[in-house]
Amino acid sequence: FNNNNNKILWALTSFPRYNYAMYSFPHSSRFRKFIEDQINFGLNLNKRLRDKIFIRDYQIEQGWDQISKIKKQLSWVNVLQNPISFYKSLYSYSIFIGTHNTTTYLEAFSINMPTIIFWDSNDWEIRDEAKFYFDKLVEAKILFYDPKSAALHLNNIYDDIPKWWNNKIVQNAKDNFLSNFANIDKDFNKQLKKIILNHEKK
Numbered sequence: 001f002n003n004n005n006n007k008i009l010w011a012l013t014s015f016p017r018y019n020y021a022m023y024s025f026p027h028s029s030r031f032r033k034f035i036e037d038q039i040n041f042g043l044n045l046n047k048r049l050r051d052k053i054f055i056r057d058y059q060i061e062q063g064w065d066q067i068s069k070i071k072k073q074l075s076w077v078n079v080l081q082n083p084i085s086f087y088k089s090l091y092s093y094s095i096f097i098g099t100h101n102t103t104t105y106l107e108a109f110s111i112n113m114p115t116i117i118f119w120d121s122n123d124w125e126i127r128d129e130a131k132f133y134f135d136k137l138v139e140a141k142i143l144f145y146d147p148k149s150a151a152l153h154l155n156n157i158y159d160d161i162p163k164w165w166n167n168k169i170v171q172n173a174k175d176n177f178l179s180n181f182a183n184i185d186k187d188f189n190k191q192l193k194k195i196i197l198n199h200e201k202k
Contacts (some may be wrong), residue, residue, distance in 0.1 A: 008053040008154075009093040011086070012038065012066065013100040033120060035066050037147040038099065041118065042074040044151035049158060050076045054093075056083055095161050097154070100124070106182040109174050114165040117143050118150035133177050140173035 013034075045053070055077055057067055067079055083089055087107050090096060098105035098117035101124040108115045117137075126134050137143035141164075144150040157164040164170060 003091065003094050005092070005094055006052055006158075007093045008049065008095050008097060009056060009089065010041075010053055010097040011056045011099060011104050013102065034099070034123070035069050037118070037120060038066070038070055039073045041097075041099075041147035041151045042070070042077060044148045044155075046155045046158070049155070051078070053097075054078045054080050056080050056086070056089070095154070095158075097150070101126075103182075106178070109178050110182060112174075114161045115142060115174075116150055116154055118145070118147050121145045130181075133180055136173040137177060140167075140170040142170065142173060 055067070055070070057079060071077055071079075080089075086104065090108055090111060090113055093113075095114040095116065096105065096108040098108065098115060100119055101117075105115050105117045134143060138145075141153050144153065
């Protein structure tokens with residue numbers, strides 16, 4: 001991945017206003033905290049980043065009117081209109097800001113795109129066997145559990161994003177995470193077929 005336009009992609013998510021399942025995400029009114037965290041992230045960004053950052057809203061409106069709430073506090077924010085597919089859009093930016101534990105940051109990792117992610121750990125519980133890999137993302141300053149720290153880190157590394165991202169500790173944390181949770185091996189289909197056939201022989 002190599003894009004030097006200094007543009008920042010900031011992706012949101014959304015969930016229904018009423019609880020419909022039991023898994024890790026901001027249930028029901030907890031989503032208000034998600035919106036507050038986005039506002040706090042924006043409030044802690046350097047002013048010089050304002051014309052460089054673009055929000056990509058979730059494709060389905062869930063009744064929270066989150067963009068309007070964010071813009072009341074961050075009137076300067078740029079909101080993408082009719083964006084192209086998420087994966088294709090990544091190539092138009094220099095760094096990705098993820099805000100939830102879903103596939104978006106994995107797609108960014110897969111093309112080695114500089115990525116900062118932040119979320120409230122109370123809403124996105126992590127199973128014990130995965131905690132080690134998430135802790136490594138925290139150590140590498142890829143993952144943050146509060147919006148202010150994520151914003152301050154972006155402020156600090158913005159002038160030389162590649163220097164931070166290409167650091168050995170950062171790359172190792174990202175690569176180990178990918179190898180365990182998002183296999184991008186080009187021979188994956190062949191490997192999967194081999195595993196299935198071997199299993200059938202037993």
